[in-house]
Amino acid sequence: MTQPAPGVHVPRVWTRFVAIGDSFTEGMCDDDPTFAHDGEFAGWADRLAAHLSGIASAAGQDFGYANLAVRGRKLADVVGPQLDDALSLEPDLVSIVGGGNDILRPKADLDGLAARLEAAVARIRATGADVLMATPVDPAEAPLVKATRGRAAIHSANIWSIARRNGAHVIDQWGLHALRDWRMWSEDRIHMTSEGHRRVSLAALEALGHTPSEAGWETPLDPAPPISRRDALQANAQWAREYVGPWVHRRLTGRSSGDHRTAKRPDVTPVETD
Template sequence: MTEPSAGERRLWSRYVAIGDSFTEGMCDDDPLLVGNGSHGEFAGWADRLAAHLSEMAQDSGLGFGYANLAVRGRKLADVVGPQLDKALALEPDLVSIVGGGNDILRPKADLDALASRLEDAVKRIRATGADVLMATPVDPAEAPLVKATRGRAGVHAANIWSIARHHGAHVIDQWGLHALRDWRMWADDRIHMTSEGHRRVAMAALQALGHAPADADWETPLEPAPPISRREALQANAQWAREYVGPWVHRRLIGRSSGDLRQAKRPEIGPLD
């Protein structure tokens, strides 16, 4: 895909985000954002991206509206089904669609079927004239437990790039964003990002859309963290298993999701506060 020149970079006025907990913004509890316009418990990369897009649109004399239909725990079938139906009804000119992460956690995930569903969704969005923004998974090579899904995550990432190339979509390259491999970018549950992680993903999204982020160091990894002892590491792992892994396994066993009974935090397009 050829990147447009600076004078051709597109602006958007109606952005809708669909997906799961990543796009809902879980664990980005930045008080300046959550207390100033976020319509839920968390902000997140999509809210942060929307703020940048809104500023650029307003600088050019355009109005801007944003909706976020993502809900934690949702699998791809919901993202490309009910969420996408609602998104297109809002007549967006930009849709971010990130899904499949909860699916590929399952050992029997059908990656070909996931790719087919995702491609059908992208084609449906592009048929309206709207632009599409997708995201690869983060490389889970160093993630406890989740690293077992690295092969599936890698195939999913490759499929995303292929779909984007075939249909002129944009891609946030989380797999190649090495700064995200630092555990200080991740919340205590080791599944969702901190505010700093979400901030960097928003910068990556802005770049993927053809705009240069104002922060020139957004890709630069943090300085190395001080080492911890083996005992401290074991204690941290035990606490993580007790507080997060156990409840997650329990929900799986009883067929429940963390997003059950939850609604989208921004179900209608509206201006940012």
């Protein structure tokens, strides 16, 4: 076997990838039929798994993937039952993205979230598996959610610190300016479109040390045509009626969009695409 030249970094080839988290990792609003199957959304993690499967195949290795993420879950669920189930699958790579639903709360305990997240990362690393994390997207231009920008920034800084201390990889969504374009987001303005998920999957692949074969994924779209103030106000009012109101009602009644849902891909299985 040919050995790499001294000082040349050779990215690892993973064979068992398990993703845990909330709606972001479940892949909500990515209904690209190339990746979405059996009535479930696809998402960045499914797309990343397809890339990693191709890399493993080229190296002559089998590859398996599980996705245990469920929409609406808070960090306690992600680092608790989801992580227990993930480690029972004996992965060599775990993506763990959580806390987004927690920091929407004004009284979120950011130090407590960071401590729980770091304990989970350390637990994964102790098994010998690698860890992939992700910062939040900068919500500076997001209606209503922009009020959480300070909390999101602190959570992002904590993620980078946790990753440095534990040798984890990080998807830098905060720095991926293309995601600030509302055309990357679905009608609910909370979950990404297929194009947004595609770009995040390539950012994830790069974060893991592999060079994406697709070019231009970091480049923002050309500017969108301007819309009138009246049209913008109407769109915002419709969004508030259709999405904000139901979200607030669920919070007030102690319900979640993920109630009664289970993992879409609970076992490590080969990745298939059309």
